[in-house]
Amino acid sequence: MEKTYTGRYINLQALAQEINSILAGEGWESSTQMMSPPMGSMQDYIVRGLKKGHMHHAEELIIRITGAPNDFRIIIEEEHIGALGRELIDHRLFKQIDKEINDGLFDMPYTPTPSPQMTPTPQMPSMQPQMPQTTAQGLRCSQCGYQNPPGAKFCLNCGNKLM
Structure with a gap:
């Protein structure tokens, strides 16, 4: 299942960590991984969850968060999970993520990138490190x-x- 979010400026790293803790709280063995270093405003995170059952049966969730802080997608892929289980996981997870995003839990201050017309004049670098x-x-x-x-x-x- 996939869902696109636009219009809010979201801290995607904090969102990935929150999804990881949601899965851990529900008994999944989970981990978060940054797929590539941020290029400009584009970011890419994967949260993996594994739940082992009886008879060596393992269910796996792969949640990918990709895009810019103000325009990103969350993609959920499930393996070895039945159709009803998938629907339940997708609905419950997206319901909680939607609520937390709408509550402003992951909001960041918006800092627009300067366009070529608004490029500031270069300043001489100071010798003191910025605190x-x-x-x-x-x-x-x-x-x-x-x-x-x-x-x-x-x-x-x-x-x-x-x-």
């Missing part, structure tokens, strides 16, 4: 501008080390 800005809400990453929670050591969005 992340500390606010009452947490740390802002100096590399991508993401607002991280207080006490974070690394940026949740890009992985940059916070000072």
Whole structure:
């Protein structure tokens, strides 16, 4: 099953981690993997879930999250799961994902990329390293501008080390 989401600016890495924890909470052995480094705004994550049953029977879920933060697809593939089980998993998983996205759980501040007409003039680089800005809400990453929670050591969005 596949579903496309547009119009909201979503942290896809956090969404993949949430899907991973949903599966783990339902008894699946699950893992999250970034398929390729982000190219521009395009990202690609895979969440794999495995549930072992009786007589060496194993059910497998492969959930792929691919696209840009404001236009992405979630694709669910099931293996060794009956039609009723597939429908139940797809419905329950998409219902929970839709609710969390609509509640703004994964929203990121929108930072438009400059178009060629709006290219800023280059500035001379300063010799001082940029320190992340500390606010009452947490740390802002100096590399991508993401607002991280207080006490974070690394940026949740890009992985940059916070000072």
